[in-house]
Amino acid sequence: MGIDALAVRLRAEMGPNQVLTDRQQLRTYECDGLAHYRVIPALVALPHTAAEVAAVVRACAGAGVPFVARGSGTGLSGGALPHAEGVLIVTSQLREILSLRPEDERAVVQPGVINLQVSTVSKEHGYYYAPDPSSQQICSIGGNVAENAGGAHCLKYGFTTNHVTGLEVVTPDGDRVRLGGAAPDTPGYDLLGAFVGSEGTLGVATEVTVRLTRLPETVRTLLAAFHGTDQAGAATSAIIAAGVVPAAIEMMDALSIEAAEAAVHCGYPAGAGAVLIVELDGPSAEVAAQFDEVTRLCDANGAFETRVAADDDERQLIWRGRKSAFAAVGRISPDYIVQDGVIPRTALPEVLRRIDEVASSHGVRVANVFHAGDGNLHPLVLFDARVPGEEGRAETVSGAIIDLCIEYGGSITGEHGVGVEKAHYMPRMFTDTDLDTMQLVRCAFDPGGLANPGKIFPTPRLCGERPGRRTGPHPLQESGVAEIF
């Protein structure tokens, strides 16, 4: 069945307005948050129910047509980049909170529900949803599940995978299957754990049971200004070494502070070469004792000014600079690449120096803004696409940063995902057997390879092959169908 026949079938099953084939309409969906990759899908499906998602996937499976699921489209690694001959399944119409159960510390939501909305509705009951990606005002829970989204508060509270207890997924065959549940420790393989963060390659989540977290009694936020990132890094290490696990420790360097000031006038201390934002939360007595310790450690490691947010407004102001940093960079550079690598926390000072060396030697600037507590770097590599050669140099620097992360025993992605952008880096971090072992899972879920093909893994694979036992070029490569990155 071709796309035209598929469109006819889906229109009959769902209704004419839920199936887009007009090229102008399709263009709306040609990219996600990683806008320099663009592919126009062959068809966009806009299901309103889980049953409709299953119907679309079943139709794709029957026709041998690839499909890609997309939530709000805020992903930063091209995980929801459409397939040119495939169907894009947009889940943003599935946006109901199906049940809110503070007595069980659970909420059951549809995948299109916006992350922040879960916290907003839980707040009056004394709860919130802990994973808070910077895009939490617009990103969807389904997308969070696909990417195992993190955020500033992961250090203490963990990631999406630690806060999802149950899923209903549509498998690539079109079956609706429950994984996990409302109660913990469902017997059997932790397929839920394998599904979260699989970037849409194992199916589509249609219902998500999340764990709600008790709102802390107290939140206290400190801004500490240092002359440079070395001192801020040393303060971070000292805080961790003292046995304090803050809710968040964020760092910004001089260039990212400059950008944030230009954009949102956050009023960070003048002359700061680096700022740390340290947030503690929990019972008042605990936070009070630890806050004094954190302040002392910042002072002892060279903070020349510390500010404590007196109220929620001041707290928001401190965070505004950090949360707007990516967008703010647009004020000081026409173009930029957001990188997302991870290093062991103790390597921070050394890696920052080496990033600086790499950037200088290629004549580009890098603004550093990152989750210092867990070593998740977000270097913003600045360039001007109008200057010939500059984009290429920026890409070189961006790649070199990822190589540094691998060299220091870290990861090529901390929260944005591999997507289409980093698939070719996977063999630098993992061996062939490591990747083949992941393919065993893929083949169990998706023997036809129709779910979000071309993402995560560097080369096309067929489930008929025995992983790791192939020698010589891949058959698809040999026949000229596919290319090895």
Next chain:
Amino acid sequence: MSVLDDLAVKAGDDDVVCGVPARFVAAPASTEEAAALIAAARDLTVVIRGGGTKIQQGPPPRDLDLIIDTRRLAGVVEHAAGDLITVVRAGTPMAELHALPGQQLALDAPPTATAGGAVSANASGPRRLRYGTARDLLIGVTVVRPDGRIARAGGKVVKNVAGYDLGKLYTGAQGTLGLITECVFRLHPVPLDTAFVRATAPPTAVARILAAQLAPSAVEIDAGPGAPPEIAVLVEGTEEGVRDRAAALARLLDGEVTDLPPSWWDTPPWPPGGLGVKLTGVLSAVPALVKAVIAAGGTIRGSAATGVLHAGFPSGAPAGIPGVVGALRAAATRAEGHAVVLTAPDGTLDGLDMWGPVPGLELMRRVKDQFDPDHRFAPGRFVGGI
């Protein structure tokens, strides 16, 4: 001479898994040796054994040629204190992990259990309320697949979303997908101070504790026929913080603050040879689970603030066991959870479904078929006969 000839020795009288004697035992000392062993043992059925603390849990293997003993595969490879991580070989006793200087693997498991065994069983205890289970603390894993190939997933950093999280898949897989040889764990600082608050109170009081924003590390209950139910709460943190919070909890529960936990803390509620069942449910259903166990004549104990509990019944009356398990399973289903039989008196396992119904079983079978197409690893010991 193959590695198999080198390493495998004839099994002894103790090399028995749930009544099924093994033919051979082999104890590799490195990942590479384990890989060579498993590659050479392609025609053999295998059960993996660590400290043996949970080896008797689960149905007996359908067949057993070789026990792979991990206890020579031991030792802390790396403890990066500044990064709050440790890399350990799978056979490392938990006692070594409990003794890391200044830091802890916050996983409740017996000192003689091994790290790999704790992961394979997805161990947890009272402190899971604060720190999670093995699945939350494992950030990297090295495994030998049933085909003898070595694979790694995850890494040495907490924040990492590169590729599938295979560590999750191996956690709780009970050795059915291959051998874990090395684990990377996230560590936590050892708290500066701890205190316990004990009270005689019904399980319904747990909701009040959770509503009080006192951030306990564990909330355990113990209830049985003929004795008043008890609650014990662990608080951890700074000296001032612990003092204030313990006092507030003692007022809330009309209880007392103590330095030590009650004698029943983190111990199973079943006697040797008795019936032991793990019960899970949503939080609001915990009182109903307690009631169901007591009505059936058992003792219930466990992590009331997470909904993970254990029921124990004395040995004897094996004829009534299917009825008891059925009643508990029905209660767990009403609680949206599960009832898994962990141990049962000798001679009562025939026909008893220890795992109970599981969602996604068909997908699980497909995963097993991919990893272990000949079904050689722990055959028959996992859900649905996997």
